[in-house]
Amino acid sequence: MQALLDTLRQLLGADQVLVDAAATAPFLTDWRGRYRGAALCVVRPGNAEEVAAVVRACYAAAVPVVPQGGNTSLCGAATPDSSGRAVVVSLGRLNRILTVDPQNNTISVEAGCTLAAVQDAARAVDRLFPLALASEGTCQIGGNLSTNAGGVQVLRYGNMRELTLGLQAVLPGGELWDGLRGLRKDNTGYDLKQLFIGAEGTLGVITAAVLKLFPLPRTQTTCWLNVASPDLAVDLLNRAKTAFDAQLTAFELVSEVALGLVLRHIPGSTRPAAASPWYVLAEFSDADPAAVERWLGEQVESGRVGDGTIAASEAQARRLWALREAISEAQKIEGVSIKHDVAVPVSAIGEFLARADAALAAAFPGIRVVAFGHVGDGNLHYNLSKSDAADNAAFLASQPAVNRIVHDTVHALRGTISAEHGIGQLKREEILRYKPAVEIALMRTLRRAIDPRGLMNPGALPGAE
Amino acid sequence: MQALLDTLRQLLGADQVLVDAAATAPFLTDWRGRYRGAALCVVRPGNAEEVAAVVRACYAAAVPVVPQGGNTSLCGAATPDSSGRAVVVSLGRLNRILTVDPQNNTISVEAGCTLAAVQDAARAVDRLFPLALASEGTCQIGGNLSTNAGGVQVLRYGNMRELTLGLQAVLPGGELWDGLRGLRKDNTGYDLKQLFIGAEGTLGVITAAVLKLFPLPRTQTTCWLNVASPDLAVDLLNRAKTAFDAQLTAFELVSEVALGLVLRHIPGSTRPAAASPWYVLAEFSDADPAAVERWLGEQVESGRVGDGTIAASEAQARRLWALREAISEAQKIEGVSIKHDVAVPVSAIGEFLARADAALAAAFPGIRVVAFGHVGDGNLHYNLSKSDAADNAAFLASQPAVNRIVHDTVHALRGTISAEHGIGQLKREEILRYKPAVEIALMRTLRRAIDPRGLMNPGALPGAE
Known part of the structure; x- marks a missing residue:
């Protein structure tokens, strides 16, 4: 491990390899403080080649890599486990807008750009980059890509996947793949960028992307x-x-x-x-x-x-x-809550609410349903607040049973238990209950083929074990 | 091989296993007559389970499988090779519209539905399925998906990939994957449907899909x-x-x-x-x-x-x-031509035409450029007609040199040598010149992981060998 630290310092300079507790702390817990991990070090490469060199060094040393953007995951997808073996690769220094092409309606950006910086760069040439999230001042494009971020304008513009034309990524062995193409049609084999979008950093580290721009709405x-x-x-x-x-x-x-x-x-x-x-x-x-x-x-x-x-x-x-x-x-001020980020076919929204509300009311009298969301996408944030009678501990203890009711109801309507937040560590086990076995097996096949040593963000998604 | 034929007859009934020359001929050549192959037999399964059973039987016998839809490929992607070893799986009997959900704006269809049948079923509920192609009366949805079909309305509605929410497919080993979900947001791991879209049947056989619908334009x-x-x-x-x-x-x-x-x-x-x-x-x-x-x-x-x-x-x-x-x-009536289906960033359209026109004029004086296409997507059908002076044979003999000039020019502008028609057999070698080595290697890794015996449409795309 000391040898790896020396190599990383040589590659990046000692000041970009953080090891002491105060410096690494912000990278070792998620922003809601639900996951705490440890790491051999946190590295801050300055460009894609440095990311590739870091990943190569980790691969050679058989050390896990945890890519991290703005660290705004809602499911612990960017927090290392507690073993202290992993190297956290923080992408924040890859924050350059590479090119803006208004005639092609594309912007090419490094993964560490904040979402707000990309929105601003688009607006500067009279274009819209339509992804918008509460965390946009902090979250980074690499994270938005790795979780296939959504938000309120998916109805019109699609998820991050639909907003992406090209990608550059470092593979688990450290090879740098340059797929930074700004093309709206390209049928020359497997569309490899699709692998990395939504993969939560388990198949490689995204280092840059070419994104679609749109006309700025005037009114x-x-x-x-x-x-x-x-x-x-x-x-x-x-x-x-x-x-x-x-x-x-x-x-x-x-x-x-x-x-x-x-x-x-x-x-x-x-x-x-x-x-x-x-x-x-x-x-x-x-x-x-x-x-x-x-x-x-x-x-x-x-x-x-x-x-x-x-x-x-x-x-x-x-x-x-x-x-x-x-x-x-408001719900946070009201007290503890149990949250769900689900989607069903838009036509099944009413049926889902009727079934889930009734099942919860029967099992947990007085439980309060706080439902809202992107109905245009069939995506509901279906949150529960405790009844006035219940105490916090009892309510939180009921979470597995509440989740079971909500997720089983979603599943019966051919919906999903994670519409936009992803799986991360939070739902790594839960998802096994709902995905067809053939699908889980195919996910494992892919993960093993691309990352045979199981080193890329091993805590996120099933399939690394 | 006789044993396999017996098994297939048992699975499907003898009349759905075609072996005689007259019956199989239409399936063994592409519609333009450029590729001619041979096959052990042509089978016509009637549902997804029968497709799975056929693929399982072929897998067990180590016999290649060539999926075929409407047989309208422009690059020989659905024609078997001349060895006569393959089983052609014709999807035409899987032609049911499964469900139409106007409130969810989705239609669920089997792979053998013609594109026109899907358009009609959408229109019947006052919705638009926007993909439109010259071959729409013949081409099938499974083929549209496998080649990620485009057309003139990509500008507004996207390619087939963007029009697809869910997929059902038979994997190379014969497992049936049911991913027929009609969700606009679903972040629960790798988006497996993306693997099969545009894969030209090399990773499995698509048997059904859930597609997006849109409001019918009124004017x-x-x-x-x-x-x-x-x-x-x-x-x-x-x-x-x-x-x-x-x-x-x-x-x-x-x-x-x-x-x-x-x-x-x-x-x-x-x-x-x-x-x-x-x-x-x-x-x-x-x-x-x-x-x-x-x-x-x-x-x-x-x-x-x-x-x-x-x-x-x-x-x-x-x-x-x-x-x-x-x-x-009109160009066909005019005489022989050399065609290209290329795309560049929209902003590079003018530059591409200037460079390619000049290079061709220098190398082949009098050559006539017949350029047209979907400029909104950066996609040009850049076709060449011979000069009046040249004869057909000399012109056709120049095709490799013409392709080289056009494709090198496209590549220098970070474009693609196949925007919407795919690779098939036609460009299987040519693409190796332009794809980064890392990308070709990753494509091979995927293909081998999912199809370790190399049996799925081995003639299409590089990587089966």
Whole structure:
């Protein structure tokens, strides 16, 4: 191990090889403090070649590699285990925007760029990079790619996978693969970049990417719509798609329970319209505002929308979005919670909520469902707060049983137990219950073929053992 | 081999195992008649389980399997070699539409459905399945998936890969993988469907898929625009994107040389506007026709568009499209040609044409460039017709040298030598010249890991040997 440390210092310079406890601490725990690990060292290479050299050295020494971006994983996907054997490879110094090509609508960036930096570089040439996340000031593109990040605009622009044209990555043996192509059509064999996107760093270290850009929307129309049920929200979604197609850029569902927590705990938040069991927050980009108003009028007249408001200013639109974005914060203030990041077919949203709500109410009387999410993608953040009667310890002890009910319900509807956050360490065992055996076996085959020594982020995803 | 034939007859019934020359002939040559092969037999399984049983039997007997859909490959990807050892698995009897879910905007179909049948089933529920190809009445979804088919609406809707949410496939050992999920977000490990899309049947046999649907456009506005150069066409493309975003659904480039061949050889074709070195055929869907007219007026006024016409009727729009679609036919009537299906970054279209045209003119005086294609995707069908002076044999003998010039030029601009047609047998050697060695090695690693006996469509793509 000392020999490996010496090699790494030689490769990167001693100041980019962190070993002391104070310097390494921020890299050894996730930002929510749920996972704590240890490492031989944390290295901070400055370019792709240095990443390749580090991985080669680790491969030769049979030492595990844990790639880390902004360290904002919600499932412990970038935290080493407690053995202290791993080398954490922090990508933060690979933070250059390589090229911006407005005519090709592409931007080529290193993996350590923050998402916000990429958004800014796009905006500087009058283009949109559409991925947007709460952590965008901290999370990095390499992490966004490795977890195939989603967010509120997937409805229009797709996940990170759909936003990616080219990739550069270091393979587990240390070879540098340059697939930095900015092509919209390329049918010359297996699309290798797809392997690394969403692989949570288990098949290699992403070092750079070519991403798609879009025209910057010039106008946005934001509405808050009261709907009586999730089924009616889905019906409304499809009516909005039919009328506005790609101009519908967000369609979020919020329950009255979720809004209630925001109104109770977040200072300055006010009810935007009459109370209703469910709300939709819809955003239209570059649509004729008069057409949106006309459409909304028709929905109110038909009774499909009970009450609704169209933001009259950017400030009001931001306030509507703030209500949606404050739900997690409000739920944290309310007390402990059990969270799920699930997706089902959009047509099964109502059925999922009905089944899961009923099963939980029967098993845990008084449990409170705080449901909200990206209904346009079938993706719900289905969170549970404890009943007023229960204490925290008892509630948290029920988590495995709660998860079982929620995930079994999702599975019965051909849904997924991780829509956008990934597997990491958090769901590494849980996923084995739901994936077909053929699929798990194929995942293992791939992982062993590409990483025969099992050194790449061995704690994330099943299949390294 | 007799034992295998007996097993296959037992599995499928004797009438679904074709062995005599007349019955098997249509499956043993590609539709352009460029590749001719032989086979032990052609089998026609009726469902996914039968496909799995066939593949298992072939695996046990170490006999190669060649999956075949509508047999419309342009690169010999579905034709067996001449050894006569392979079993051709024709998917045509797997032609059921499984489910249509308009609320989820998905359609689940078996691999042997023709593309036209899928388009029709979508239209029946007021939805669009946007893939459209000249061969749509014959080509099958399994083939569209295996070649990641493109076409004219990739600009708006993406390639087949982007149109696919779930997949069912038989692995080389005969295991049936059911990944028929209709989810827009699912981050639970490697996205295995990506392996099979574009793999040309070398990693398994696709048996069914869940595909995305879109709202049916209600109106379309089709324009024919004169532009002075490819660079100005790209500039115009970006202006149209900025103004209309996703309402711009096609943007095709046509050279005067290409149009000239159509006018000369296709009866009833007429020049839609004044002559110009280049033309753009643009289609806007659900855009306000007045807004398109206003925008076009601005482009003419600024001099970016020399002359232009907006189709005043559906019939006129069809006539404009017919000019574009007749180019291949016209070139065939004109005489022999050498064709390329290349893509470069959209911003490099002009540079590519300038460099390739100059290099070819120097090497082959009088050679005629017939360039047209999907400029919105950087994808050109860069075809060459012989000079009037040259004879056919001499021209065809020059094909390797012509390919070398075109492909080297593409490669220097970080482009691809196969944008939408695939590799098949046609470019299996050629691609080795251009792919990075790391990439070829990784493709081989994948192929060997998933198909260790090298039995799946061994003639397509490099890496089976």
